[in-house]
Structure formats: structure tokens, C-alpha cells
Amino acid sequence: MGEKEKRAAELVVARKELAFQNVEKAKRAAELGIANKELKQSEKLLKNSLKEVSDYISALDETTIIALTDKNGIIKKANSNFCKISKYREDELIGQDHRIINSGYHPKEFIRDLWETIASGKVWNGELKNKAKDGTFYWVDTTIVPFLNEQSKPYQFLAIRVDITKLKESEEQLKIVNKELTFQNEEKEKREAELVEANKELAFQNEEKDKRSAELIIANYARSLIEASLDPLVTISAEGKILDVNEASIKVTGVSRKKLIGTDFSNYFTESKKAQEGYRQVFEKGFVADYPLTIKHKNGNLTDVLYNASVYKDDKGNVLGVFAAARDVTEQKWAKDLRIANKELAFQNEEKEKRAAELVVANKELAFQNEEKEKRAAELDIANKELAFQNEEKDKRAAELVVANKELAFQNEEKEKRAAELDIANKELAFQNEEKDKRAAELVVANKELAFQNEEKDKRAAELVVANKELAFQNEEKEKRAAELDIANKELAFQNEEKDKRAAELVVANKELAFQNEEKEKRAAELDIANKELAFQNEEKDKRAAELVVANKELAFQNEEKDKRAAELVVANKELAFQNEEKEKRAAELDIANKELAFQNEEKEKRAAELVVANKELEAFNYISSHDLQEPLRKIQVFASCLITDESQNLSQKGKDYILRMEDAANRMQGLIADLLSYSRTISTERKFETVNLSTIIESVKKDFADTIEEKNAIIEVSEMCDAHIILFQFRQLLDNIIGNALKFAKHDLPPHIIIKSRIIIGSEENNQKLLSQKEYSHITITDNGIGFEPKYKDNIFELFKRLHDKEKIKGTGIGLTIVKKIVENHNGLITATSELNKGATFDIYIPYK
Structure with missing residues (x-):
């Protein structure tokens, strides 16, 4: 294979590597985008968590x-x-x-x-x-x-x-109330003990009062006998001082009883030494008889007397003094006054019979008073029972208060439990706060790790930028290589020469490529670690989120419990406030009951004091009425009668008229004294109430006026009568006076017509502000067709001695209606009168019904 083909193959391989690096770079960019999104989500979750924590702190801060x-x-x-x-x-x-x-x-x-x-x-x-x-x-x-x-x-x-200030104040108030309750119980026991002692003292005083009453009856009887004597009587002490005298002694000396008492008895005789000698003989012999002395009056008159005297002793036989009685032996008026004396003696016998009759009446009154005392004792027994009932009620209140205290103690225990629960909740909250702090610390660590990862990512991104720059450099180099390949194709000869150089450069390129592959593997390993760390962080975040959800639920539950505890505490406070109010009501009721009891005791003491004063006044009045007033009247009546019967022939017609007028005045005076005595009895007598039907009393009063009713052809119309809670004998006196007035003040040309009605009413039914609106009253109405009176006198007619008519035309003392009003007041009632002149009168009487 030629060099040109090798360069083309290398160029293809370089291009594939460049495409692969571009794909890897896109993946890295996508991974970086995902990591950024996850980082933002983590920041959002952290903010939410911090907000929730802030909300919890705000809620705690508010409450x-x-x-x-x-x-x-x-x-x-x-x-x-x-x-x-x-x-x-x-x-x-x-x-x-x-x-x-x-x-x-x-x-x-x-x-x-x-x-x-x-x-x-x-x-x-x-x-x-x-x-x-x-x-x-x-x-x-x-x-x-x-x-x-x-x-x-x-x-x-x-x-x-x-x-918890209000709670502590409630506890302090409860302690005070408990102390007050303890004090009140002690006071109640003291009051009960005092009441027992008071009852004993009252029983003792009643016995003493009975004894004193018996002694007083005997003393009054003895005194009346002494005062009735016409002979001067005197009691003398062992020292020769006058202790007491009768009315005859006052008359014979002309000195008042007050001035006589305490002076030397011998001062009132013409021969004081002879009087003292006679006094000495009494002590030597025990008595003297017909001892002659002459008493000197302060105006100079002398009275010859014969004294009979003897010593008197106490229960043990000790001589206390001398009782002496003097008999007038003056002869000057003996014959003249013998007839008068005989008449007086006869009159005195009649008076004695009257006194005997009065004594029978007094005995009956005494028996009646004893019955009244027994009824008072029964009423006292009822009052004691009522007091016992009140004490039972107080004990019940105390028991209720004990129950209330137990309930309060139970509530305090519940409060302590709530406080304990609140303490536990606070501890849990503190624990959660600690956990939150730990979570926050972990979150800080996680943020630091995330920041570290971001720095690492930034470094990776920087390295990727460098790699990209290197790749761009390599691309430039490849382009140079392509240019060089062109030059090489043109200059093959030169390339052959340069082949060794290229071979060396290829070795270097291979090394760089191997280095880049190693770096890629490192980057892939680092990315794998980052993915694992990110997954771990996501798991931790999920755990934290789950824990935060649980914590939120627990906090919500605790808040609900706290709200329940707060609601229970509010209810407990309301119950405590209600119990405090009830306790205050019970204490106020107890205070009112104590005040009422104290008031009743004061009223009883006042009534007792008033009764003592009234009895004394009655005794004084009875004495005055029986002796000082009636005795002169009786003598006037006797002497007037003697003059009319024995000296009629010696008197002129004018003289006879004067004597008759004098006799009539004496009779009126006697009637006035009787009315005053009746009035005094309405003040002084004991007030024994009983429930009776009024028709019985009215029939009795009608019998008393039977002669007057027949004489005046009077009609008394009585409707069906109701019951009334009254003092029987006083109310009979009331009806007697009103019906008597209706008969007395009738028109001359018209027979009296009296209408009596009664019914039970409620105070609110009547247009009268003086009546209690919710109280029952016995309403008695008495209407007549008599001469009546002017409306302006409707209040004056009840005044003492107030008369609206000429006493010469209509007899009377002006006390009758005063007695009527006093009797109504004794019943805590009300009486009103309405009338017009010559149109009759109407009396409305309101008596509380039980």
C-alpha cells in the first residue's frame, strides 16, 4: 500500500475519532444539563425545608x-x-x-x-x-x-x-376561699355553741322571769293591801331610817314618798326621843302595842296615833328592821265622819269584791300569759329547728364546697398532667429541633458535596474545553496533513525523504491518541462515580423528605394536641371561674344567713328589752290607774252620790246640777282611764299569733253590742269571712272599737247599717305602695252609713285624743281608733279610712297572712 492510501486511511480514522468525540461531547453537555437541573431541584427543596422550619419558629414565637x-x-x-x-x-x-x-x-x-x-x-x-x-x-x-x-x-x-398568672391568681383565691371557709366553719361552731348557751340562758331567764312574775304578783297583791290601808304604815331599817311608806303615811306627814325614804323616822313626831325609845323597845321585846305618839304635818297639823310595831326577819332569822302601823285616835271629826266612813267601808267592800273579780281576771290573764309563754317556747323550739335546718343547709353547702375543692384538685391534677404532657411535647419539639439541626447540618454537608461536585464538573468542563481545543488543533493538523498530502502527492520524491519524519510524527500521534483514550476512560469512570454519588444524594434527599413529612405530621399532631390541651385548659378555667362564682354565691348566702341570724338575735334582744320596758310601764300604769287615778274618782263618785241621796233637800237646783255634772265628768274620766289601760295593753302584751276565722270574732263582738243593736235597729251584714293570722284578743278589741264607733256615730234618723267583708289578696292587687307586691294579706273592709267625716281628716282620726265631734253630743275619749291603729301595727299591717261628711265611712285593714 502506498503512502497516499495510508494517509487516506488515517484521515478516515481521524474523522471517525472526531465524530466519536463530538458525540461524547454532546453526552457530556446533556449530563451537565441534567446535573444542573438536579442541583436547582435540590436548592428548591432546601428552601422549602428552611421555610417550614421558619414557619414553625414563627408559630412558636407567636404563642x-x-x-x-x-x-x-x-x-x-x-x-x-x-x-x-x-x-x-x-x-x-x-x-x-x-x-x-x-x-x-x-x-x-x-x-x-x-x-x-x-x-x-x-x-x-x-x-x-x-x-x-x-x-x-x-x-x-x-x-x-x-x-x-x-x-x-x-x-x-x-x-x-x-x-400562668391568672391560674396562679385563681389558686391564691382558692386558698383564701378555703381559709375563709375554715374560718366560717369555726365561726359556725362557735355560733352554735353560743346558741346552745343562749338557749340555756334564755331558759334560765324564763324560769327567773316566771319566779319574778310570781313574786311580783304576790308583791303587787301585798302592796295593794298596804296601799288600801287608811292607817299610816312604815318600814324602818335597823339604823332607824325609813325604807318604805304607804299613801296614808304621805298624807299624814305631807311629805312625798321620795323625800321620806332614807330619813330618820323620829323626825316626823313631836317627841322624837319618845319615838326612839319606842323603837328601842321593839328591838328589846320584839314588838310594842298601842304606843302613843303625835305625828306632825309639815303645815303644822298634829295627829294623835297609837303605834303597833314588830320586828321582821330574813329566812335565817336575822332581824332586818321594824314594821310599824299607826291608828288615828283623833276625836274631833269622829262623829261627823262615822257615816261617811261606814259608806266608805261598804264601798271598800264592794271595791274588794271588784278587786277579787279583777284578781280572777288577772289570774286568767296570767294563765293566758303562761300559755303565751309556752307558745313562745314552742316558737323558740321551731326557731331552733329552723336554725338546725339552716345549719344542715350550711353543712350541705360545706359538703358541696368540699366536692368543689375535690373537683378543683382533680382539675389541678389534670392541669399538672397537661403540663407534664406539654413538657414532654416541649422535649419532643427540642428533640425534633435537634434532628432538624442535624438535618440542616447534613444538608450543609450535602450542599458542600454538591458544590464540590459542581467544581469537579466545572473542571471536567474546562478539561473538555481543552480537549475540544486539542481536537480543533488536531483537525487543523489533519487539514495541514491533507495539505501536506497534496504537496506529498505532488512532491512524492520529497515525501519519500520526509517518510521517516512522518513515521516519527505518526508514532507521536498514536501516543497522543492513546493518551486521549486513557483520558476518556478516566472521564467515563469519573462520570460513573458522579452518577453514583448523585443517585446516593437523591436517595438521601428522599429519606430527608420522608423524615420531614413524618416530622411535619408529628408537629401537626402536637399542634392539635396543644390546641386540645389549650381548649381543655380554657374549659377548666371556665369551670374554675364558675366554681369560684358558685363559691362566692355560697359565701354570700352564708354571709346573708349569718346577718339574718344576727339580725334575728338583735330583734329578739330588742323585743325582750321592749317587753321588759313595756312590762315596767304597764306595771306603773296599772298602779297609777288602779290607785292614783281611780281612788280619787271613786271618792268623788261616792261623795257625789252621798250628796244627792243624803243632802238633796239642802241643795239648790243649781247645786244638784253641778253635782250631776261632776258625777258625769268622773264617769267620763273613768272611761278615759279604761281606754288608756286598753291602749297600754296593746303596747305591752306579748304577741301570740294564731290563724282563726274572722266570723267567730265578729259573732262574739255582735253579742257584746246586742242591746245597742236592738235599741238602734242596727243591721250588721257579714259576708263569708276569710282566715287571718292575728293576735286574738287584740283583734277582738280592734273589731269592738270599729263596730262600736259605727253604732255610736250613726245618724239619728237612719238605723245603722254595717257591712263587713274579707278576702285573701296579693299585695300587687291593691294600688298601695306600702303593701309588699308578692305577699299575701287578709283584707278586711268595714263600711257604715253613719255621719262620716271630711276626707282631710282621714289620717288625723287615728291620733291620740283626736275627736272630730262635740263630746257633749257624742260621748267618747278619742282613743278608740288610736288603739285600732296600734293593734294593726302590732300585726305589721296597714289600715286606711275613707269617708265623706254624712256619707258614712269605710275602713280597709290589711293583715299579713302567715
């Missing part, structure tokens, strides 16, 4: 209080929630340690334990009380997570906090 510190506790970062609760700006917190929010509440040992825990690389969890910039305090549930370096030493700390 919790976060602070990042270095290993010395210096704050490097504080989120907005930290600034909001501490009231510091972020620039005020950065560079400070946590002493800036230290409240001083926790002891040094507590803080030291915290630092030892986190310095050892462990997570610390607990509750902290911090102080804000404005001085207010707040509580946080805190978790501190240390970040460890390669030597497992903390290089910074992450503090995650949750505000």
Missing part, C-alpha cells in the same frame, strides 16, 4: 414567650411576647441577664438548683414569678433547653415560657 441567652445567661434575643409581658423594649433586654426581671420571690437555693440543672446539660422546667418594668408581678411556666457543643457543654440556652 409562647421566648428568650435566647448565651452560656452566661446574657439575653441575645427576646421575642415580642417577652417584651409585652415584661413591659421592656427589646433593646432594653438585649445584653442583660435575667436579674432584670427577678421578683425576689424565689430563694437563692431555688435559683442555684435551676442553674446547676441547665449547666449540666439537662432541661429544667418549673414555675417562676417575675417582675415587670412597671413593678407588677406575673407567673410563667418555664422550660429552659440547653444547646450543647461537640463536647456536650452548653453554649447557649433557649427559654420557652407560658403565662
